[in-house]
Amino acid sequence: MCGIAGYSLSPRSGVDRTLAAQALLAGIADRGADAVGYAYRGEKDAYPVVMKQRTPASRLLERISVPAHATELLVHVRDYTKGHPSIPANNHPVRHGPVVGIHNGIITNDDELLAPHSCARSEPRMTVDSEAIFALAAHSQNDPRALEELAGSMATAWLDRRDPGTVFAARGVGRPLWLGRGREEVFFASTRKALEIAGEFAGVRLRLSEVRDGTFFALRAGCVARTARFRPDRSYVEDRALPAVRAPGQSAYCLERLAKIAAAAA
Numbered sequence: 001m002c003g004i005a006g007y008s009l010s011p012r013s014g015v016d017r018t019l020a021a022q023a024l025l026a027g028i029a030d031r032g033a034d035a036v037g038y039a040y041r042g043e044k045d046a047y048p049v050v051m052k053q054r055t056p057a058s059r060l061l062e063r064i065s066v067p068a069h070a071t072e073l074l075v076h077v078r079d080y081t082k083g084h085p086s087i088p089a090n091n092h093p094v095r096h097g098p099v100v101g102i103h104n105g106i107i108t109n110d111d112e113l114l115a116p117h118s119c120a121r122s123e124p125r126m127t128v129d130s131e132a133i134f135a136l137a138a139h140s141q142n143d144p145r146a147l148e149e150l151a152g153s154m155a156t157a158w159l160d161r162r163d164p165g166t167v168f169a170a171r172g173v174g175r176p177l178w179l180g181r182g183r184e185e186v187f188f189a190s191t192r193k194a195l196e197i198a199g200e201f202a203g204v205r206l207r208l209s210e211v212r213d214g215t216f217f218a219l220r221a222g223c224v225a226r227t228a229r230f231r232p233d234r235s236y237v238e239d240r241a242l243p244a245v246r247a248p249g250q251s252a253y254c255l256e257r258l259a260k261i262a263a264a265a266a
Contacts, residue, residue: 001105003028003190004177004200005075006157008167010184011043011221014215015146015202017066017073019262023201024075024187025064026254027194029057031104032079033247035091038115039100041159042069048100049161052076052091058253062261071155071221072167076102079246082110083128090126096134101158103130103173104190108236109151134158140147142168144216146230154210155190167219171211172232178204184222191244197255201262 005024009015021038036059037052044067053060057077066073076092083090084248092102097119107113110132114120117135123125133147133156140146142160153174157167169188171177180195182204189195192208199206211217218226 001031001244001246002079003031003077004102004104004155004157005187005189005194006073006167007070007185007187008219008222009071011071012263013184013222015204017068017070017156018064019265020198020202021063021064021066021075022072022258022261023198024189024194025061025077026251026258027055027197028077028190028256029248029250030245031190032077033057033250034080034085035078037076037092039074039093039159040066041072041164042067043071044069044163048093048101048244050093050095052088052093052121056084056093056247057250058257061254061257070128071165072159074100074102074159079226079249081106081129083126086127087123087125089123090128094128094130094132094134095122096120097138099134099138100160101130101134103139103154103155105153105155105172106238107132107152107154109148112125113149144170144230147172147216147230147232150233152236153238154232157188161217162179165220166225168217168221171213173213173234174236174238177211178208179211179217180208181224182206182222185226186219186222201258
């Protein structure tokens with residue numbers, strides 16, 4: 001059970017980019033400890049900047065640095081199922097061609113979907129199933145109908161180098177996704193609580209809603225620019241239900257540190 005989060009901000013938004021990223025990470029930190037990472041992009045970045053490491057969230061929190069020009073962010077904590085975290089390419093954010101993305105869930109037909117693409121599994125021993133999502137996004141020009149080819153469970157988000165200024169996000173089945181809308185901001189996360197934390201530390205009031213199964217978003221400049229529906233796979237049944245808390249104490253520790261960071265910056 002991984003955790004995903006991120007934002008799309010208007011260039012006019014006064015949100016502290018780094019503090020908001022840290023707050024989102026703190027909010028999802030309990031959901032995985034096998035690896036952690038984030039990616040950001042702004043008008044000065046030709047390609048998303050990716051940082052990730054094989055540690056729990058608490059080991060990254062105070063190292064996060066997101067520049068003021070960045071308007072798009074992805075954050076991930078990993079509780080791995082396929083693709084051992086000792087292989088850096090398996091950890092999120094995951095690259096496939098022009099796409100960089102994050103995923104919570106399990107894709108069961110990834111090898112089949114990736115087989116036609118020569119750029120797949122670009123690093124030795126890379127086997128992470130999530131790459132199939134980003135391959136479909138890359139080769140379909142981010143068509144939400146392409147997600148109907150996936151078998152398994154999914155909440156996901158990605159950036160595409162060819163589409164600057166946009167964050168894509170989608171929920172299939174079996175994994176949660178929440179959206180928080182402000183005046184100049186849109187945040188998303190695996191849990192409502194993570195958005196409440198982000199809103200508190202970012203100093204913005206967010207209207208919170210749970211995303212329906214089979215929903216695709218394109219977020220641009222702090223707004224929901226496009227919403228579409230797709231038919232997710234509903235045949236997948238997990239062998240056992242995974243608990244949402246996979247790294248007990250990580251969120252509490254990160255929130256304690258975050259409070260001190262915010263106080264020092266005030």
